[in-house]
Amino acid sequence: MTDPQPQQNQWKTLDKDLSRLVVLEQATAFLSRPLIAVGVALAFVAICALAAAMFTGGAPNSMIIIAAAAFGAYMALNIGANDVANNMGPAVGANALTMGGALIIAAVFETAGALIAGGDVVSTISGGIVAPSAVAEPHVFIWAMMAALIAASLWLNLATWLGAPVSTTHAIVGGVMGAGIVAAGFGAVDWGKMSQIAASWVISPILGGVVAAAFLAFIKGRINDVEDKISAARFWVPILIGIMAGTFATYLSIKGLKKVIDVSMGSALLLGLVIGLLSVLATRPIIRRQSEGMENRKKSLKALFGMPLVISAALLSFAHGANDVANAVGPLAAIVHAVADGGTAEKVQIPLWVMLIGAGGISFGLTLFGPKLIRMVGTEITKLNPMRAYCVALSAAITVIVASWLGLPVSSTHIAVGAVFGVGFYREWNAERKSRRSGIIKGKPVAPEERARRKLVRRAHVLSIGAAWVITVPLTALLSAGIFVVLNWLG
Template identity: 50%
Template sequence: MPRTILPLGIALLFLLLTACLANVALPAGPMQWLVILGAVAAGYMALNIGANDVANNVGPAVGAKALTMASALALAAVFDAAGALLAGSDVVDTVANNIIAYNAGLTPLTLIQVMIAALVAAALWINASTFVGAPVSTTHAIIGGIVGAAVAAAGFGAVNWPTVGVIAVSWMLSPLLGAIFAAALHGTIRRTITRRANKIAAARIWVPVLVAAMSGIFAIYLATKAPPHWWQPNLPSIIAIGIAAASIGWLVAMPWVRIRSLGLTNRKKQVAKLFRPPLIVAAALLSFAHGANDVANALGPLVAIVRAAHLLPTSGTLVTSWELAIGAAGIALGIALFGPRVIHTVGEQITKLNEIRAFCVALSAAVTVLTASALGLPVSSTHVAVGAVFGVGFVREFLAIRNMNGAAVPVRASLVDATMLNDRPEDALARERRNERRYLVRRLKVAQIGVAWLVTLPAAAALAALLYRVLIAFTG
């Protein structure tokens, strides 16, 4: 019982402190209590973002046993909070301004009510998804909430439907791109390292190359995410940063891999240990990028609420330090208090991961987001990461089935014992193949996650519309 009550108590204390902070930070006004309610709703949303989205960044590392649950939660909390504080103000404008149409004609009071309803609805949906261990897109949840509340307030014309339509396309695009990149990277590592006769010698050549690629890709990724008020690098500068980071990564990895490989045997499980440090670094960098991007799902509506209450324009206004503090602290606490459930789903319940497969997932997530950004396509970090896990699992399953179909009937204890069970050997082999397929990718878990993805936006929209009606009944 205390284990269950303590996290809830800490979360409630955080929401109380959030209300106090908003009350102190803002000047008094006629809609002050609504602004405080909005700040509490944003804090609740930030808690749920941390609880659900943490699995995108550290779930594969935990599943691969590269990080313990405690160390993964600590790493994610620190780097997510740092990303939110240092670079979290850049993407708030999209959520605050781009979903509701400019000609919607919402009054400040109505806009505040819409944003509060959207925050609470999205947070409730993510909370329920986290409880059952389903990773969902927090971006889709908050956009669905804004859409539902705005339609309830001013009809379908209040929504910028082209923006919502582009986001809906990412439902299919995000997991597909993540799966393709992860499967391709897994196949590359398989051909260059794990299927070679001398795996250690191959690893000494290719692991530094992969680390260099990871270093360059993440450097470019973080450079493109730098806040504009800090730095706006042009394309040549970004490419130069990527080349410099890749060179440093290769120079650092070369001697380290050679030294660490001296004590390893020529086995795949041993070679996989060389991927552990790069995987941990990748998890930290993904957490930083996640904090910088997804904190907007909590702070975007809060910015709109605060500016509407004080009749200020939302566009082009930087997020204040107290708003960033709510987002960063909420995400960090959500990770620490409620993160393990979804981490187990992503890291352990879809397919079996080791350090190599988890590295493929992490690097593919960064490559996918970079590619989508270059093409101007919005993607969900949750869908990308989970799609990458799907990709690794399904390509392993395909290769396993192909190898089994192309090989002679193996002599295994299960087949030898088949005669004792009055089974034909081919029946036992078929049963074993079916069991192997279920083991590599759990179909039920894939179906559950897919359903959660499909219903997130409409469910959050319907709940937000209902909450908006309830809210106006009390606030007028």
């Protein structure tokens, strides 16, 4: 009779080998995920280039349009990867949305905003940064737009990889400025406009932070810190939802629906007031019903802000798609116009196939590469809950409206991220104020040295994001200038 022990050892060895293979397969799959995303992105760029080839139909200089379509798709991918995090990050960080849910909502509403209300007409020289007459030669104009597109795309790609949310508008403006200076000299640049953009680096985040902190202070004072929290919530939450509804009605009227309906600021504000009042009346019974049986504590209140936060994130995505799609397809449309008509008109109509490239690229970029910055904005700067995230979303819309009314050039990216910082710094200031009075943090005595060490906002992100904002325009300008020289020499 043979001993079964060697057979058992044999199977034991085989099990160990199979386990090692499973671990190796898992590690390979984990490492290959980024490569899959890059592969899908490259496939999308190639499809856009092929689509451009079909629409140009072998026309003269069609290769220029095909190359511009590829770079326009690349730019749209980077806008989706970097810029959309500002809209969805707070909702994800507050656990009002899962990452998957945020990606789906953002993709749908960004695409809808881009196709329904985006890109009716776009200034070929990016809002008057460079005078069209200064680059009247079509071939010089084409290479300038191409250089701006490539430079802005490369910087956005690098910023996303570094985890820095930056302004796509500032990136394309810097690109146009750099190429324009090389093409037509410093005198061609509207330096007054550039000084306004530089001022917005300070104005945007401060305005966003102050408005968000003010709303958070109001919620804490009127709802969170009162004795009967549920009754206070039943009164104030519908009013806050009404403010949100009215604000977004005004926001979308003046910023996101220009193609569908053109309204003045006064009409937009009146429309917002009416919708806000109707929203208060409609949501008051809903909030009363939702709050029945809730415990009288802060944690219960968070549920009342969940759905309004999701809706605000969706509306911000719609408005973003309507406005920022032009950053991807504006230079592409200008190149198509210059090649087809041989001119550098002040404004051009964006063809539908160009809009589809922009809308599709933003959605693909968000889905493939967006989660990194969504997590950074939502969880890594400061801790958010539905109430704090709601203040961020509301601040973003209100600040854009106020800035438009005052004629201030502001960046939606800077406003949203500034609002997150504002919420965090307000919490930090409020906690320090309370601890100075009692020497207690969360029920525990804490020494002054320990209080000073405890920070609710990560300082590293303040410095890194601020630095990325400041260098966006000069860096893309230098990069674009170099690319223009190369393209002009090759052309």
